[in-house]
Amino acid sequence: MLFNSVEFLLFLPSVFILYWFVFNRSLHWQNILILIASYFFYGWWSWKFMVLLALSTFLDYLYGFGVALQNRKRARLFLWLSVLNNLGILAVFKYYNFFALQFQQGLALLGLHTNVVLLQVAIPIGISFYTFHGMSYVFDIYRDKQKPVKNFIDYAVFVSFFPLLVAGPIERASHLLPQIRKKRFFNNIQAADGCRLILWGLFKKVVIADSLAVIVDNIFTHYHDQHASSLIVGAIAFSFQIYGDFSGYTDIALGTAKLFGFELLTNFKFPYFSRDIAEFWRRWHISLSSWFRDYLYIPLGGSKQGKLKAVRNTFIIFLVSGFWHGASWKYIAWGGIHACGFLPLLLLNRNRKHTSDVVAQERRLPSGRELAQMMVTFTFVTFAWVFFRAADMREAIGYLTSAVTNYKQPKDLLMCLSVCCYIIPLIGCDWWLRRDERSLKAPRRIKSVIYVVLALLVLFYFGKQTNFIYFQF
Known part of the structure; x- marks a missing residue:
């Protein structure tokens, strides 16, 4: 369902009326209504996408308890399972065909001609956004910045809240979950x-x-x-x-x-x-750039381990950010161009001006x-x-x-x-x-x-x- 559609103009006031005038006495039922509305909103494109969203949500909900274990070895195991699960979903639905074609072209350069099997499936809308929601939740639990959520409905609303489901912003559990679990009152302003x-x-x-x-x-x-x-x-x-x-x-x-x-x-x-380019990335798609900063750039060492590693880490996050946008060399080139624009600022210590x-x-x-x-x-x-x-x-x-x-x-x-x-x-x-x-x-x-x-x-x-x-x- 599109925001700029007649269907949404009918959907939004309907949910609004039910939310504030029918289910307003119970936070639990308000959250259930939001969850149902979110899946209805998402399923408007295809019910098959709803199944994948529900599966991804349920798995990360379970991984959240695993990474909270006191045994750090087992916790790390569940952390990697979550990463592999989310990246695996992305790899299959978004990147498989790209890598398969690159593999085929690579073999052709060696004189080996082969036919690869390509997936004839549409990329689920919003897949890059809700998988990043799930991963940030699990990462934050592992780093003791978030406690596992026992109520599955609350967690499912965090992942699938319909205003942000298909194109962000990419929310953090520490910011949105407390709002989901707290009684809300209508505010005219x-x-x-x-x-x-x-x-x-x-x-x-x-x-x-x-x-x-x-x-x-x-x-x-x-x-x-x-x-x-x-x-x-x-x-x-x-x-x-x-x-x-x-x-x-x-x-x-x-x-x-x-x-x-x-x-x-x-x-x-x-x-x-x-x-400058550094300021641009503090102002454009802030939730994504901050996500890569907190969950990729800093864990790689950021800029605190010398200029050489800082340059390496900068290119990594920009190239990965480009590839996040799509399985194509043009997006990788786009990310690489921004990395080159950011590099002089980094080397001259002007990236935080x-x-x-x-x-x-x-x-x-x-x-x-x-x-x-x-x-x-x-x-x-x-x-x-x-x-x-x-x-x-x-x-x-x-x-x-x-x-x-x-x-x-x-x-x-x-x-x-x-x-x-x-x-x-x-x-x-x-x-x-x-x-x-x-x-x-x-x-x-x-x-x-x-x-x-x-x-x-x-x-x-x-x-x-x-x-x-x-x-x-």
Whole structure:
């Protein structure tokens, strides 16, 4: 079920009414309702996916008790079983065909020709997200940061909570489970904030991202016939398409969770105002980058064992992060590009320069230096996005080559103007909100007008139900 669908617009108020007006006297029954609603929401795509989700949830629930054993050898055994189980699920459904084809091509280079068996199965939606939920829960128990949850319903809600199930944010057990196990009361302010977030998320998805998607798809499909300037604009358009699409999804998820009394982790903090790549990754898909930092980078030694190992660990997490997004060399290249951009900052000890401050914190406009830093960072990120968006490595390289050589094709000024009409308002809104995330500082009447305009735009553009980009991961 898509957030930007009529079905969800019927599903959400139905669950909301049952949750607060029928099951409100019992926390246990509220959680059961959330669990049923989550599986219904997920099963809307395929009931077969529900079986895999339930199996993964049940196994990690059991592993949680195993890794809590006082006998550390046995605890470590259950930890590895959980890792193998979750990575095994990912390997079969998401990566098997990729590795099988690479194996076949490797043998062909040696003169050995063979036919490999490929799985004809769709990748279950959200598989990378809910497996990471389960692994983080087991890791935290093993590291004594979390106690095993005895109530299976509570744990199952943590894994499958429908607002975050298919595209995150990737929650931590220590943050979400206490909210699941605690009595919740309806809060008018929290619910109003949730509705505003849902509206803002729908605007970014339906009005901005989906409109840009039409332009981007046409440019990338026919990049050979496009002028170099159009290709550059197309890459910029995709940068804002994926931002509007993914951050829009996150806003809807956070807003929906607020309607039920939950506060989810922030996943975006205006990443395109970053002044270097390190800051970008502290602001883009925060839950994933922090997951890799806590469960991969730090266990590998982080940056505390010398520069050489720090460089190694940096490349590992970026390459793994790229591969997490999909079984393709283009995603690995995308991760490698970001690793190369991060490396100079690491070697110069400048990777933690912008950890908490906001650009132009006390000013309306950035300084010339800040503006240059943001433009350089955005240009680098946009260059890398070409590999992310292209169908494969060949198309990505061909697209970039054409972007610096195709000057004989006619310019499409109307297309460039259309892109600007969508991205400039989004940049302006983000700049307005950057100091106090999600809080619109304006007189009440002006805010009311803004919300009405956003709602009318969403209704006007609402029609074609398009998947969110991160559903494929």
